Amino acid sequence: MNSIGKKIDHIRQDLSYIEFSKAIEKKTGYEISPSSLHKYVTGQRKPSFKMLEIIATYANVPIASFFEENNEVYSKVKKLDQLKLLQKEYHELSKIKEIPIFDMNRVSPTLLENPPQTTLYYPLPVAVYGGEALAVRITDNAMSDMGIEPGDLVFVRKEESEPQIGKTILAKVKEDLICKRYYVKNNLIVLEPMDLKYKSLHPHELQMIGVVTKLIRDFE
Structure with a gap:
């Protein structure tokens, strides 16, 4: 199980993949099938950035947390997280x-x-x-x-x-x-x-x- 799979499995907790899928859809409005979630956890398939973004929104965690800090993708994704945070703060300030x-x-x-x-x-x-x-x-x-x-x-x-x-x-x-x-x-x-x-x-x-x-x- 890779670091992304471990993180998704940690977020899933004790939910079955069907329950996990329904919980994600209820909170985010986006659907990820139970079979896709299973493949992400077991490493049979790599989730797209959009799928990671949906799961991160569900868990209220930064997308960078799915990657090891020494991973070359980590620094790039962390910058995206910081940009999203700035956009959120700007949105709140502009209300x-x-x-x-x-x-x-x-x-x-x-x-x-x-x-x-x-x-x-x-x-x-x-x-x-x-x-x-x-x-x-x-x-x-x-x-x-x-x-x-x-x-x-x-x-x-x-x-x-x-x-x-x-x-x-x-x-x-x-x-x-x-x-x-x-x-x-x-x-x-x-x-x-x-x-x-x-x-x-x-x-x-x-x-x-x-x-x-x-x-x-x-x-x-």
């Missing part, structure tokens, strides 16, 4: 997520549960925003103490737990939408502006919208 945009006077903690049908969306890579997020269009000067101006688009990531100390948050205090840095002092919430000429807030209660992660400003 786009549409972030819903809301006017600041409509924002609430439950807004994402049932967004209006007229909602606009801003496309961003999933690698940047993989979780639940929203964008808020600022329409007044209420957040000027944080350097945020009317027309700015503020991106917010929803948080399941309490935000980290020092993070910039978007929240509702009573009826007002505020953006401040989040702190806890003496077990009390303190919301501090970026510009220290403005006063800090000490709300007894607040409705957390999320953590501010990005701001987009148009200059035209």
